[in-house]
Amino acid sequence: xxWASPELDGTYIKLRSRVLLxxxxxxxxxxxIRGAASSLLGEAGRAxxxxxxxxxxxxxxxxxxxxxxxxxxxxxxxxxxPGDTPAEVLREEGLKIGSRVLEDPRKRxxxxxxxxxxxxxxxxxxxxxxxxxxxxxxxxxxxxTPHHTEYVNSRxxxxxxxxxxxxxxxxxxxxxxxxxxxxxxxxxxxVELMVLRxxxxxxxxxxxxxxxxxxxxxxxxxEVNVDHEPKGRLAPVLFxxxxxxMETPSKDTNYKKLFRNDRFIVIDPVDPNRNVASxxxxxxxxxxxxxxxxxxxxxxxxxxxxxSSRPRRASHDDMPVRKEGRLxxxxxxxxxxxxxxxxxxxxxxxxxxxxxxxxxxFEKLGFRYLVSFSPDSEIDGAYLRCRHVWELPVxxxxxxxxxxxxxxxxxxxxxxxxxxADNRHAENFRxxxxxRVFEIDGKLxxxxxRDVTDPDALFSDVWEASRHSxxxxxxxxxxxxxxxxxxxxxLPLITGECDTWLDGGPGED
Numbered sequence: 188x189x190w191a192s193p194e195l196d197g198t199y200i201k202l203r204s205r206v207l208l209x210x211x212x213x214x215x216x217x218x219x220i221r222g223a224a225s226s227l228l229g230e231a232g233r234a235x236x237x238x239x240x241x242x243x244x245x246x247x248x249x250x251x252x253x254x255x256x257x258x259x260x261x262x263x264x265x266x267x268x269p270g271d272t273p274a275e276v277l278r279e280e281g282l283k284i285g286s287r288v289l290e291d292p293r294k295r296x297x298x299x300x301x302x303x304x305x306x307x308x309x310x311x312x313x314x315x316x317x318x319x320x321x322x323x324x325x326x327x328x329x330x331x332t333p334h335h336t337e338y339v340n341s342r343x344x345x346x347x348x349x350x351x352x353x354x355x356x357x358x359x360x361x362x363x364x365x366x367x368x369x370x371x372x373x374x375x376x377x378v379e380l381m382v383l384r385x386x387x388x389x390x391x392x393x394x395x396x397x398x399x400x401x402x403x404x405x406x407x408x409x410e411v412n413v414d415h416e417p418k419g420r421l422a423p424v425l426f427x428x429x430x431x432x433m434e435t436p437s438k439d440t441n442y443k444k445l446f447r448n449d450r451f452i453v454i455d456p457v458d459p460n461r462n463v464a465s466x467x468x469x470x471x472x473x474x475x476x477x478x479x480x481x482x483x484x485x486x487x488x489x490x491x492x493x494x495s496s497r498p499r500r501a502s503h504d505d506m507p508v509r510k511e512g513r514l515x516x517x518x519x520x521x522x523x524x525x526x527x528x529x530x531x532x533x534x535x536x537x538x539x540x541x542x543x544x545x546x547x548x549f550e551k552l553g554f555r556y557l558v559s560f561s562p563d564s565e566i567d568g569a570y571l572r573c574r575h576v577w578e579l580p581v582x583x584x585x586x587x588x589x590x591x592x593x594x595x596x597x598x599x600x601x602x603x604x605x606x607x608a609d610n611r612h613a614e615n616f617r618x619x620x621x622x623r624v625f626e627i628d629g630k631l632x633x634x635x636x637r638d639v640t641d642p643d644a645l646f647s648d649v650w651e652a653s654r655h656s657x658x659x660x661x662x663x664x665x666x667x668x669x670x671x672x673x674x675x676x677x678l679p680l681i682t683g684e685c686d687t688w689l690d691g692g693p694g695e696d
Contacts, residue, residue, distance in 0.1 A: 195389055195483075195486065198486060199389075199486045202486050202487075202488055203353065203388075205488060206353060206356060206488060206491050207349055207352060207353065209491070210257050210258065210352055210355075210356045210491070211257065211258065211349070211352050212256065212257070212258045212260075216258060220251060220256060220260060220262070220309070221251070223262060223306060223307040223308070223309050224247055224251050224252075224262050224264075226306075226307065227262055227264055227288065227306050227307075227311060228245050228246075228247055228264060230287075230288040231245040231264050231266065231284060231285075231288050231313060232244075232245045234283075234284045234287040234288050235266060235284050237287070238280050238283045238284050238287075239268075239280050239284075242268070242269050243266050243267065243268055243269075243284075244266075244267040244318070245264055245265070245266055245267075246264065246265045246266075246267055246333055246336075247262075247263070247264055248263050248264070248265050248332050248333060248335070248336045249261065249262075249263030249336070249375065250263075250375055251263065252336050252340070253336060253339045253340055253343065253348070253379065254340075254343075254345075254348050255339075255343075255348050255351040255352065255355070255375070255378075255379060257352060257355065257356070259309070259310075260309070260310075261309070261310045261311065261312060262306060262309050262310070262311040262312070263311070263312045263314065264311070264312070264313055264314070265314050265315075265316050265329070265332060265333060266281055266284060266313065266314065266315045266316065267316060267317070267318040267333065268280075268281075268315060268316065268317055268318065269317075269318060270317050270318050270319055270323075270326075272317060274299065274327075277299060277315050277316075277317065277327075278299045278300055278315070280315070281299070281300075281301060281302075281313070281314070281315025282294070282300060282301075282302060284313060284315075285301065285302030285304070285313030286302060288306065288313065289302055289303075289304030289305065289306055289311060289313060290304055290305040290306060291304045291305050292304040295312075295525075296525075297314075297327070297328045297329055298327045298328045298329075299315070299327060301313060301314040301315060314329055314332075316329045316330050316332065316333075317330050318330075318333075319331070321334055321433075321434075321457070322434060325458070331455070331457055331458050331461075334457045335376050335455075335457055338433060338456060338457050339376070339379045339380075339383070342383055342430060342431065343379065343382075343383065346387075347382050347383065347387070350382045350387040350388045351378055351379050351382050353388040353491075354378050354381065354382060354388045354391060355375065355378050356491045357388070357392075357478075357482070357490055357491055358372060358373050358378065358475070359491075360489075360490045360491045360492050361474065361475060361478045361490060362474075363471050363474060363475045363478075364378075366466035366467075367466075367527050368526070368527035368528075368530045368531045369526045369527050369530055370471075371466055371467065371468040371470075371471050372466070372467060372468075372471050372475075373464075373467060373471075373475075374463070374466065376463060377453060377463050377464055377467075380426070380453060380456070380463060381394075381453075383426075383431055384424060384426065384431065389483075392479040392482060392483055393479075393483065395475055395476050395479035395480075396476060396479040396480040396483055398421065398472065398473075398476040408555040408556060408557040408589075408680065408681040408682070409468075409470060409555065409556055409557070410470055410553070410554070410555050411534055411537045411538060411541070411553075411554040411555070411556070420443065420450050421450060421451055421452065422439055423439050423442040423443065423446075423452040423453070423454055424452065424453040424454065424464075425439070425454050426454065426456035431456060432456070433456040433457060434456060434457065434458070434459045435459065436454045436456075436459040437459060442454060442462075445460070445462075446462045446465065449462055449464070449465050450469045450472060451464040451467050451469075451472050452464060478490065511593055512551060512591055512592060512593035512594070512595060513591070513592050513593070513594075513595040513596075513642060514589055514590070514591055514678065514682070515589065515590040515592070515642060515643040515646065515666065516587065516588070516589050516590075516666070516667045516674050516677060516678055516681070517587070517588045517589075517590070517643075517646070517647075517664050517665060517666055517667065518581075518585050518586065518587050518588070518664075518665050518667060518673075519585070519586055519588070519659065519662050519663065519664050519665065520583050520584065520585055520586075520662055521558065521583070521584035521585060521586055522658040522659065522662060524658045528658060529658060529659075530558075532654075532657040532658055532659055533556065533586060533659065535657075536650070536653045536654045536657060536659060537554045537556070537588070537653075539649075539652075539653035540554075540646060540649045540650050540653045541554060543649040543652070543653070544592075544642075544645060544646060544649055547597065547637075547645055548597050548598075548601055549592050549593065549594070549597070549642070550593050550594065551591065551592065551593040552590075552591065552592055553590075553591040553592075554588060554589065554590060554591075555588070555589045555591075555681050555682070556586055556587060556588045556589070556681070557586070557587055557677075557680060557681050558584065558585070558586050558587075559578065559579040559581055559584065559585045559586075559587065559677075560578065560581075560584045560585075579673070579676065579677065580673070580676070581673075587677050587681055588664075589678065589681045589682065590642060590643065590646050592642040595642075596640050596641060596642070597637055597640040597642075597645075598637070598640070599636060599637055599640060600634050600635060600636050600637065601634070601635060601637060602627070602632050602633075602634055602635075603632065603633050603634075603635050604627065604630055604631075604632050605620075605624075605630060605631035605632060605633065606630065606631060607629055607630050607631070608626055608629055608630065608631055613631055616631050616633075617631065620633040643666050647664060647666065650664050
C-alpha cells in the first residue's frame, strides 16, 4: 500500500516551509475563516427553517470543514434535504435559502442550480442536496459530498493537511487544479485522496512523474481528443486496503470497461462505482506528469506561483513547420454564457464535427483551440485559470480553432462499398446505380464523385449541423486566410510552436 516517496534534500524542506507559510492561513486567519463559516451555518439554518420548516440540516463541507483550506478559501455549506424531497422543491427552496444569506448571489449549476456569492469577505456556496446513507444510490451529483468530508476527516492528520496544501498550490501553479470545464483538472477531493493514497506531496509527484504521457501536451492550446479509445491508460487507483478501505471496490478490469473513455481512473472510496478523476483530461494529466518530473529533478518555488492566473501575451510571428497535411484556422466570438458552458459545448460540437469528417475519408484529423480576450473586456475569472487563454488583438472574447487534416485535399472521387453480391439487398443496390456497379472482394461497389474536397469547407458544413441547440447556434464560424496577420500570430500559439513553459519550466515569460 505504501508508495515510496522520492528522497528530497534540504533544499526541498526549506522550500516546503516557505510555500506553506505563503499559501496556508495563519492561526488568526483560521479563526476568522472558522468564525465566518460558523456564522454562515447558523444563518443558513435559520433561513432554511423560515423557507421549509423543520427537516433541513445545514452542513459545512469542503476544504474549510476538512482543514485543507488555503488563505482565501471558499466556504461551502450544503443543505441536506430529506431524501424523499421532490427535485422541484430542492431547486426552488435551495435557491430561496441561499439568496437570504449570501451577498451578491449568482446562480451556478451541477445537476440542479445552487447559489454562489460572498459572505463576510469570503466566497461562499449554498448547495442543496439530498440526505443519503452511506452506500445508498445518489439522486443528485452532490449527495455523496457529506460522506467525502467524513471520509477525509476520519483519515487525514495535520501533516497530511499540509501535504494537501502543497499539492493544491502546485496544481494551481501549473494550471491543473479544479474540476470545472474551464480547468479539467484535479478537484480538491481528488487532491486529498492522492495525498492519502500516496503518502503525501512527494509520493504523488513520484507517481505522476512515472506516467508515460500518450502524447506531448500542446501547451498553450487545448487539444480535442477525437480518438475512440484513450491512449496510454493507467491502472485504476483503488482504496482497497486498510486503513483507507471504506467500500470494497470491484476488479481493475471491470473499471477499465466501466470507464472505458477515461485515461486516469481513481475509484471513490465512498462510492466504488464512481471515478473521481473523470474530469481530468488526458492533456492535463500529461501536462502534470511533465511538470512533476521537472520539479523532482529541480525543486523550485516557481511551480507554486499561480502563473496560469496571468494572461499570456502573444509575440511570436513564425509559422510552424509541417511535413504533411494541412492546417486550417477558424475563429468565432465567445457567447455571453458561463465559461464552463461555452467550453463544454465547444468541445462537444468539435467532437461531433470530427466524427462527421472522419466519415468523409480523411486519414488523420485533429482539432485544437485557444480562447482570447482583449485587455478592456470584462471576462469571468474562470477563463484566466485556463492555460489556453491568451491576449490577442481582437475586440471581443474569441475562440480560435485549428483543423489539421491529411491528406490536404480529398480525392475528387471515392469508392462506396455496398452489400455482398449474394445479399438480399444486392438487387436494390444494382437498381440504384446501374452499370456503374462492380465488385470488390465479393461486395458490390460504385465510384462516386465528391461535391466538396476542401477540408475547411467540409468542416464549415459539418459545424453547421453540429452546433444546433447550443450557445454557438447563432455565432458564425469564420475562416482565416494564411495571408491574414491574425492567422500568422495565432497559428504558432495554437500549435505550441512558440510555447516555452513546458521546456523551460514555469515562471518564464
